[in-house]
Amino acid sequence: MLTFILLALAFICGMAFAVLSGATASGLFLLLTGVFGLCAAIPFWYRHSSNLLSGNLAAIREDEEALPVLTLVFLLLTTGSFGAFRYISELRHDYRGHLQTICEKHDENTNWRIRGRILEEPVLKNDHLEVLVQPETIRRVDRKRVRVDGGSEESRSRKKKPEYETVVDQSEAEPVTGGLILAQVFEDTDAFREVRFNQIIEIDGQLSEASERRNPGSLDYKSHLRNRGIFRTVRIVPRKASLRVIEDVEGGSMWYRFALHVKTEILKVIKQTMPFPESSFLGGVLLGLKGGLPAKIGNEFRMTGVSHVLAVSGLHVTIIAGLLYGIFAMLRVPLRVFAPLIVLSLFTFALIVGWPSSAVRAAIMNSLFVLSRAYLVGLGFKMSVLFSLSVACIFILFMSPLQLTEPSFTLSVMAIYALAMFSEPSQAILKRMLRGPGLLVAAAATFFFYLAIIAVKSLVLHPYFFPLTGLYFFVTLSLASRLSDRSTFQSFAFEMLPGWLQSFLSAQVAILVAMMGPLSAYYFGQFSLASPVANLIAIPLIGLIVQLGLIAGLIGAFVPVIGMPLALVLNAANWLGVKFFLGMASFFAILIPFPRVSQPGFGALLVYYLILHLAYFYSDIKTWVLAITAAVSDLWEDDEYRNSLAALGIFIMIGLVGSGVFALSGIERTPDMRLTMLDVGYGSSLLLEADGRVALVDAGLNDPLAGSDRGERVVQPALSGKQAREVHAVILSSALPERISGLRSVMANYRVNKIYVPFPLPEDGRRISFEDYARTFLHGDLKFEKRLKSGMNAGVPPSYFWELAFDSYNQLIEDVYRYKIPVQRVKAGDKILDAAGVIEVLAPQATTTDGSFQQYYDGLILKISHKERNYLFLPGNAYKLEEVVNFKPDFIFVADLPSPVEAFEKFVKSQNPEGVAVSYRFPSSWLMENYHLAATITSRSRSYPQRFKQWPVKVYMTSESGAVQVDQTRNRVQASVFVKDQQ
């Protein structure tokens, strides 16, 4: 068993090496696999050749050293190399016939006609279905409007209006041999209600490639899709693209069709026996149907750390295994008979929920346990969790190697690893530490910790909140331990709790320290403080909900006559549980804050796990180290082994040094100053870092109608990825919503030390009226503003944009007051010294006499300096450039399309900076609705980018390049972009 576990570990390490090194030579690793395999065979043959030749395998089995050490070492290298080969070969997509190879020859505007098959049951995602399509053939389609001649002389002579018709010109169909397409079918299309698993369909439309990492700390969606084999996506929306069902195929795997049938029938029962939104929760936890769950509930689950219940994790499979075990035992069926049925049911369930790695892992592990208990217990065989976990990992990674880099796979595996390795030691520690006065101290300290963060929510915004919390609990546990050790008799102690409760609490501690805490910070940059409390309720409750839901679903779907009424009664009871679950999540989400954590790097994560293992298994590790040292010393005394040992030592040293050099080469030299123009879509945000300080110029747009908060989605992950604990200064260049509204969520998660603004910003927390707002902030809406000045009541805000602008400003007033952030109004000549670098305000010159602020003309122009380098920040307005800029900028950052572009072009050509970064993307249609500048924006966004390409200076648009990062290292300025040029 231990050998198998080691080999599985080597296989995973080989894959991890391929991921980290970015190696692409699959042939080399295949060769190494062969060579190492041969090397492994030689010592084995040397030791057992006689037995092998005589066919005496029993003798080999009885040999104490059946597998020579050298064979084992080379076997580990063989599996490691094979792991690397398997991973790299799966990444290949450059062969003829692969979707990627076909599509990359043409631009994104190419129209395609794809014929293919729907690979799995479509998944509902809010307003669209995600349909996974395996393309079989693909062809280019050109549509042309061709003038049709009247034909006869008579019709031409009558001067009839010319007639046109669409001519479809299509290339020959190319067979597709690799790569999948993800079609997003929106609800306003006919296909939305027609698509099913296994249909043959035809898609007409443009294919696009998913976006890669566009900002620091953000999700790489492209890589996520590629790990599922998806290389292109297509949006099926009216007039843009279409999806037609050509044929309903009844074939396909019988088992899969059976699983789908069960899933559909249970879903029908859920829809009849539980109201919405509780039904969407039950569908999520029971059938893995994440779609349809209201966003608010999803968000609350994330905040309370109970989202794992929706992931159909191993917990669900284990619950179902337990349920089936109970049912068969109740019916007095012998284990030997029902064990295969349980195995079949578990894999069918994994298929029902969409075959995610977590469910497959749990199905394999539970099956191994059930089968070993049924058939091998008589032989003295006891299944170990680590062995079954190794089998599951090998299976999943062999079948889909790219799963290795998916958070869902890692979280699932590490959850089981944490339970297997750390539960019992945690229980021992808790038993030792939590007795009598020790238990009292620990309970009181935990209670006061939660009381403090509930009462003073801003505590979690402290830059050192997490390190101090760690220290607090370390001191508490040390004190509790000492008090417990001193006291000989206790009337209350942890070990007096019922056994199941002790195990449950210990498992929670194990999960927290060995999985949820470190991995949540690593992957998501967040840590739910409510999670330890909420999961104490959530985990037992979800067990009841899943079991009851499954029983009700099966009875309702497959028992005639009384089935549905019975399911209604059972799910009515289950509704109480679901309601309580949702209420509990909502309660904790409001009660306990959900702070951001600095995202640790991979190296820091490894160090954490090393320390954790040392802390938990110090005596075991010490014993192993002493034993190995003694064995090596003994062998070293023996001349026969000395040379081999020396060779092995040199080999290990080379490996360690090589790994060290490799790790060090990956460490980036910290620049003296870094300026990152984030890709926030429409709006702007510039992140400044220098001398350990972080500052933000603007914070992007929070568009509630689109449900897209760039402050939360872009700015916060960027800050978290850069391990920022606080924001030393926020500078808002104007009060436009696309620059200030994203700040709300940033202020809720990070301590902001000071805010600098060029416009009036009250600190009393009182909202201002719309009329006052419209009088203070001029948006260039001349008609509207004239009406106001003439004394006419403005009444209802004229457009969504105005409404958003008004609301964002009032929210800023409230937040500044709530978080007690000092505000300073700045004008030309002021210097900001507590941000990153030295920032000098060049414009606006002074406040106007009537106190009004012109959003597009009074924005801040900034000179950002560090050592001998200077950078220019422009709000978009280029009218005053020549007047106010009295230095040569090394790089220019523009928060919007510069206007007038002629003035900006002249300035850029005269100053010749090393580059220009423009933050811009065309705004959403609802933002532009009734917006007085819509026509101007549309015209500029069409013509300006083309114009920029003609300039001698490189202009980076965030819409094309993603975030633009400018590093100043030893006075050298270097620009880089997150999205590399595709051409």
Place this chain on the structure above:
Amino acid sequence: MSENKSENDPGADGTKFLILLMVISLLAGGLVLVVKSDYRVKDNLLSNLEYYPHIKQEKGTD
């Protein structure tokens, strides 16, 4: 004696739990249906109209 039996047969505990779960659920579910007059198949279907709308309800439940 019974404790020993339970230790040897983990299915026995599961069986007891399952029976208890069903009895309590039937009682609680019945109570919900009595107290909450809009907890009916027809009402549930109505509230779920937008939830997986492409799954057709073939049975004439309303």
